[in-house]
Amino acid sequence: MDNHLVFGELDLTSLLSLSFSSSINELHDKLSELGFGDLRPVHGFMFKCITPDGATGIELAEYLGITKQAVSKIVDFLEKSGYVMRQTHPTDKRGKIIVLTERGWLAMKVKDEILTEIEQRWIENIGTERMQMLKEDLTKLVYEANEGKLSSRIRPVW
Amino acid sequence: MDNHLVFGELDLTSLLSLSFSSSINELHDKLSELGFGDLRPVHGFMFKCITPDGATGIELAEYLGITKQAVSKIVDFLEKSGYVMRQTHPTDKRGKIIVLTERGWLAMKVKDEILTEIEQRWIENIGTERMQMLKEDLTKLVYEANEGKLSSRIRPVW
């Protein structure tokens, strides 16, 4: 049987999960090759939220869809690994601002380059216009599902 | 700022994750209302793999992207909750075949109905043709990422 037909039978939720994991797995395979083998998918999303000005623990927790303590633990690891730093909050003495280090900025840059390559290959597969429509449609679906609210809680369910 | 613009800035991996979680969250909200509040997302995917003829532990592990023991634990829970049964394998005395019970089939049917409703609403949002293209494009991307192999490992990374 033509395998393409088999995939054609996948329902939308399976397609979304597999597409997501495919791209993230490829990204991390390449990050490993480049010396960033200690990074997990959540780190990449955290870096994205942190740039360019830093982010608080609360902001990261909301964005990622995990608790403040979980964020704190991840930041502990990333700080120890040299990707981020905790800074005091400019206006709130209770608060901390998590910022990227030079190595963190490098990792972020490399990540973006790899994702651009992956997406470019996907564009060659389905065409520029179709990629544009794919993104627009997914954006509409997410927008509708969240009743117009800002996106957060990136962590996929399971 | 127009929130739509904000979403427009989401990268593809974020869009995929959020789309996935949005649909699964809505599904499980409705399943809870209908008395299936003890079901997790992985259960729905497991039911799908099981139908119509049952599945072995190995098949479920591969399909879901978790270990045989993790499957065994989940099957323990679902058996206790009345959704599945273990049967002896027809040709391999070592093996078991996991099948759905009447309640399992009902849950599967209700799940499919809810997902059809969600998808119908999404079709009303973006149009029949665009939904068709969305699925085709995601299928191509997953197919290419898996080098033409059959889909498995549904569990999203994180």
Added chain:
DNA sequence: ATAATATCATCAATCAAGTTGACTATTTTG
């Protein structure tokens, strides 16, 4: 035909990654 090897499902132990509730210092609110 038999022995060696591999496999299936399950077991117990372990681990990773998260959550919970409490705490202190600080900010906000009444």
Added chain:
DNA sequence: CAAAATAGTCAACTTGATTGATGATATTAT
């Protein structure tokens, strides 16, 4: 100014997975 709320962290706990071993069975090699 006092009460209430909040930010981040702590320790303990929970959840959901993995690991390696086991016994029964199947497959493979001789």
